[in-house]
Amino acid sequence: MSFFRQARAVLGDALGHLNDDDGWAMASHVALSALMAVFPFLIFVAAIAGFIGEADLASRVASLLFDTWPKDVAEPIAADVQSVLSHPPSGLLTVSVAITIYLASNGVEAVRTALNRAYRVRETRSFLFLRTQSLLFVVAGAVASLVFAFLGVLGPIIFDWIARYVPEIAPFATTFLFVRLIVTGLLLAVVLVSAHLWLPAGRPPAPSLWPGIIITLTLWLIAAFVFGYYLQRFANYAAYYAGLASVVTAIFFMYLVALIMIFGAEFNAALARRREP
Numbered sequence: 001m002s003f004f005r006q007a008r009a010v011l012g013d014a015l016g017h018l019n020d021d022d023g024w025a026m027a028s029h030v031a032l033s034a035l036m037a038v039f040p041f042l043i044f045v046a047a048i049a050g051f052i053g054e055a056d057l058a059s060r061v062a063s064l065l066f067d068t069w070p071k072d073v074a075e076p077i078a079a080d081v082q083s084v085l086s087h088p089p090s091g092l093l094t095v096s097v098a099i100t101i102y103l104a105s106n107g108v109e110a111v112r113t114a115l116n117r118a119y120r121v122r123e124t125r126s127f128l129f130l131r132t133q134s135l136l137f138v139v140a141g142a143v144a145s146l147v148f149a150f151l152g153v154l155g156p157i158i159f160d161w162i163a164r165y166v167p168e169i170a171p172f173a174t175t176f177l178f179v180r181l182i183v184t185g186l187l188l189a190v191v192l193v194s195a196h197l198w199l200p201a202g203r204p205p206a207p208s209l210w211p212g213i214i215i216t217l218t219l220w221l222i223a224a225f226v227f228g229y230y231l232q233r234f235a236n237y238a239a240y241y242a243g244l245a246s247v248v249t250a251i252f253f254m255y256l257v258a259l260i261m262i263f264g265a266e267f268n269a270a271l272a273r274r275r276e277p
Contacts, residue, residue: 006274013270014263021117023262030110030258031251037107038065040100042081045142047100060149067184068220070228073253076246105134112199114258118265121202133198141191148187185217192216196265204272211271216264223256 018024042065046058062081066074112130116123123130196209203209231249 010267010270010274013273014266017118017120017269018263018266021120021262021266023114023118023259023266026114026117027255027259027262030107030114030261031254033110034107034258035250035254037104038077039081040103041107041138041142043100044104044138045145048142049146057146057149061145064145064149064184064187068188068224069253070224070231072228072231073249077250101135101138104138105131108134108137108199111195111261114262115195115200115203115265118262119200119203119269121200123201125201137194137199144187144190148183188220189213189217192261196268200265204268208272208275209268212264212266212268215267216261219260219263220257223260227253227256 042058042062045061049056049058049061059082062078066078066081069077109130112123112134192213193209196203196213197206
């Protein structure tokens with residue numbers, strides 16, 4: 001069978017199972033849960049940043065997060081996030097922060113459910129194990145975000161220090177700014193790989209996950225560009241949703257992101273079925 005016929009068969013299988021597994025509806029669930037988890041997650045990040053004496057890092061984490069969103073989607077949400085982060089919790093070990101972590105973990109649970117459906121496995125692990133794992137994902141994500149944000153702050157300082165002794169690299173200062181986008185992309189890739197590896201109750205072998213992950217990251221970049229262009233040229237949500245326009249726009253974008261992620265998992269599952277004897 002030729003490569004193109006095999007590719008068409010795998011794509012048809014993935015799209016068919018996306019429909020059979022209620023992927024369209026699951027994408028809505030993941031999108032809404034993820035959007036509702038953004039604020040609690042960033043509040044928790046702000047609490048940790050304040051605890052270690054680096055309160056400004058929380059704002060940098062938010063900037064890293066929204067750098068991957070189309071400008072017209074990110075700006076209204078980012079403004080609200082910055083408003084929330086300007087009044088972070090006063091202490092780390094408080095009931096409010098504990099509730100915040102729990103709410104943020106709901107986004108992880110939504111992704112788990114979507115991946116279980118895509119890989120067609122039944123969840124048999126205990127509720128306590130699943131919720132603990134989700135909470136650990138939130139905590140690890142918060143710490144990793146702060147580390148990446150700190151490296152983003154440290155990077156320009158290191159570049160200036162090197163440029164002082166090697167003036168020849170000074171003209172590349174603008175190019176160095178692209179490192180921030182690379183860091184953000186790397187963080188997204190790590191999160192996506194971790195989700196595929198540890199969240200579902202079953203999955204194909206780890207080396208077989210890369211096709212779906214690469215497809216997901218590629219389609220995310222395309223979707224961000226196309227959706228941003230669509231918003232600038234054609235969309236006028238304010239005419240339909242008035243004051244809710246920014247929220248509806250964010251939900252629509254998150255829906256596309258979730259649908260692409262589920263399709264990536266369905267693509268891996270389709271490849272696994274093709275390999276079966």
